[in-house]
Amino acid sequence: MFSDRSSNLTWHLFAVLAMVFMLSPLVLVVFFSFGENPHSTLPVGKLTLGWYEKLFADPNFWRALRNSAVVTLSVGVLSTVIGTLAALGIARWRATNAGAALTVLTLPVMMPPLVLSLALATMFSTFGVRLGLHTVIPSHLVFTQPFVILIVYAQMANFNYAIIDSARDLGASPLRIFFSIILPIISPTLVGAALIAMAVSLDDFIITFFTIGSGMTLPTLVWGMLRTSLDPSINALGTLILAATISSSMLALKITQYRG
Amino acid sequence: MSQQDRLATQPNEDEEILVRLRNLSKRYGRTQAVQALDLDIRKGEFFALLGPSGCGKTTLLNLIGGFAAPSTGVIEIDGRDVTALGPERRRTNMVFQGYGLFPHMTVRQNITYGLQIAKTPPDETKQRVARVTSLVHLTDLEHRLPAELSGGQQQRVALARALVMEPAVLLLDEPLAALDLKLRKAVQEELRHLHRAIGGTFMFVTHDQTEAMALANRIAVMQDGRIVQQGTPEEIYANPASEFVAGFIGEANILHGRRISGRIELDGGIVMADKGPDRRVIVVVRPDDVFVTDETTPEALEVALPGMVKDRIYLGTHDSLKVTLDCGHDVVAYIRAAHGADAPGIGDRIHIGWHTSGRRIVEKD
Numbered sequence A: 001m002f003s004d005r006s007s008n009l010t011w012h013l014f015a016v017l018a019m020v021f022m023l024s025p026l027v028l029v030v031f032f033s034f035g036e037n038p039h040s041t042l043p044v045g046k047l048t049l050g051w052y053e054k055l056f057a058d059p060n061f062w063r064a065l066r067n068s069a070v071v072t073l074s075v076g077v078l079s080t081v082i083g084t085l086a087a088l089g090i091a092r093w094r095a096t097n098a099g100a101a102l103t104v105l106t107l108p109v110m111m112p113p114l115v116l117s118l119a120l121a122t123m124f125s126t127f128g129v130r131l132g133l134h135t136v137i138p139s140h141l142v143f144t145q146p147f148v149i150l151i152v153y154a155q156m157a158n159f160n161y162a163i164i165d166s167a168r169d170l171g172a173s174p175l176r177i178f179f180s181i182i183l184p185i186i187s188p189t190l191v192g193a194a195l196i197a198m199a200v201s202l203d204d205f206i207i208t209f210f211t212i213g214s215g216m217t218l219p220t221l222v223w224g225m226l227r228t229s230l231d232p233s234i235n236a237l238g239t240l241i242l243a244a245t246i247s248s249s250m251l252a253l254k255i256t257q258y259r260g
Numbered sequence B: 001m002s003q004q005d006r007l008a009t010q011p012n013e014d015e016e017i018l019v020r021l022r023n024l025s026k027r028y029g030r031t032q033a034v035q036a037l038d039l040d041i042r043k044g045e046f047f048a049l050l051g052p053s054g055c056g057k058t059t060l061l062n063l064i065g066g067f068a069a070p071s072t073g074v075i076e077i078d079g080r081d082v083t084a085l086g087p088e089r090r091r092t093n094m095v096f097q098g099y100g101l102f103p104h105m106t107v108r109q110n111i112t113y114g115l116q117i118a119k120t121p122p123d124e125t126k127q128r129v130a131r132v133t134s135l136v137h138l139t140d141l142e143h144r145l146p147a148e149l150s151g152g153q154q155q156r157v158a159l160a161r162a163l164v165m166e167p168a169v170l171l172l173d174e175p176l177a178a179l180d181l182k183l184r185k186a187v188q189e190e191l192r193h194l195h196r197a198i199g200g201t202f203m204f205v206t207h208d209q210t211e212a213m214a215l216a217n218r219i220a221v222m223q224d225g226r227i228v229q230q231g232t233p234e235e236i237y238a239n240p241a242s243e244f245v246a247g248f249i250g251e252a253n254i255l256h257g258r259r260i261s262g263r264i265e266l267d268g269g270i271v272m273a274d275k276g277p278d279r280r281v282i283v284v285v286r287p288d289d290v291f292v293t294d295e296t297t298p299e300a301l302e303v304a305l306p307g308m309v310k311d312r313i314y315l316g317t318h319d320s321l322k323v324t325l326d327c328g329h330d331v332v333a334y335i336r337a338a339h340g341a342d343a344p345g346i347g348d349r350i351h352i353g354w355h356t357s358g359r360r361i362v363e364k365d
């Protein structure tokens, strides 16, 4: 009894320490963004929202926000639609073939982002494509789609096909089965997959940096600001990105795990 | 008038063939799941497809329901060739082994799904749903989701969803397999009642011979994709066509031997008279046809064989005796529990035997 409890306590301690270690840089970013000290050092000084005001007054911030919004939303929608269709197709294959297909499709996620970025940039320049948001979006799709495919495939692999056979038995056409049976059952998964794709896309820096040309998104703006002005308005921007990423990931987790 | 009488007495209602399978086979790669099979199912029958796991029962049901296309052969339902039609265009409905309920729809939405597709008018829908839900006792549960139902209730929703379509043939794949013993007995009762109340044609798959005997008025026994025997439960029990059927339907003592010039000789020197060609045979004796006899009065029995009681199990209505005969065979005999004190116990030396009418000779191929 006693040893049980004490070993439990040790594990708790480890868990807490690990969390402090992992979270402290993030906590500092948030912390400095609300302090008056312009050098992002301790002590932070009085509480202020001044750095946020400075950030919001910067036209570059609004440009980057708009671009990030366009990219994130497009990537969310496109990768969900394309990824779902691919997953539905693969789910009909034999398990061995499906496994091979999934391995190939998830390669972009395994590859070092830098290599992937180089490959994409090289490809665009080879074909003489001018860089811009229209090159960022398909580039993001390359590494967000695998997430969608894996998530939807996992759901379809566990799908009870007797449900689909029942619907056919009761006279339903394939189209009707898709819209009245499959889609309602997998829609929480789809929303979750879209949110994860968006979270991944929103905070990507390397691939965006190589494929955007002269424009900017929020992460590339952070990079630019780091090189010019080192005041806590970067921390304010970091905090905003952090909040957006975390909340969409949390929402995704909540939605995909929620099963009545 | 006289002609009408003649028509009325013709047994055509009972004899009408509803499902006709001819030379039906289904191959999956190298597995021949169903092999050149002929089968007729008559209108109004409660038909059981019985066989061990993997013998092709589900495959055969799927072929009839239209969920798989046969490799060869023809399927006719109600006189119409439906071989090329999908399940949505056959007058069959299936209750799947896992039920296949729509998890995001209430019980009522599940049941009305097919009627909506068929564009059934609202008041007719209402009537049919009310009738079927009261038949399967689901009236109070209409607004629940499948996840909020017990296994037995889910099973009844699946049944109601299929029945409401008023199929020519209701197909059931191991409908009771997921239920515990007590519930299974109750649902068996309910299925029998439903079959009587509706007067439809039911065809169900099972690997449980007691379930097949309890429910069906005709049974087909399947082995390796073929039907090896069909008939009423009584016929199959009393007259198994092969060692496989004898062993599969009910408990049986199976003794191996050969027939030589009009006599059956079992290993160990048991001899019985039986006419027929010389060949290897098995003798099938049901445990309730085995009698414990007195050495001095064996006249009524065909044989009287000495042996020793090895085990005795009390089974409520009867005792099961396991007797090892002096000639080496093990034989199981059921004796009435009422025999009480003078019934033989473990280690007792006794004689057992059977009547000529209580044993069956099956020729081996």
Ligand SMILES: Nc1ncnc2c1ncn2[C@@H]1O[C@H](COP(=O)(O)OP(=O)(O)OP(=O)(O)O)[C@@H](O)[C@H]1O
Pocket (backbone or CB within 6 Å): B028, B029, B031, B032, B033, B051, B052, B053, B054, B055, B056, B057, B058, B059, B060, B207
């Ligand atoms: N889709 C399929 N692909 C390949 N082989 C299959 C397929 N479906 C069935 N089989 C094979 O066909 C044979 C018959 O299978 P079936 O499911 O009809 O058996 P069953 O009698 O219903 O068995 P059980 O009582 O276990 O359900 C088996 O050997 C099985 O492995």
Ligand SMILES: [Mg+2]
Pocket (backbone or CB within 6 Å): B057, B058, B059
């Ligand atoms: Mg089966």
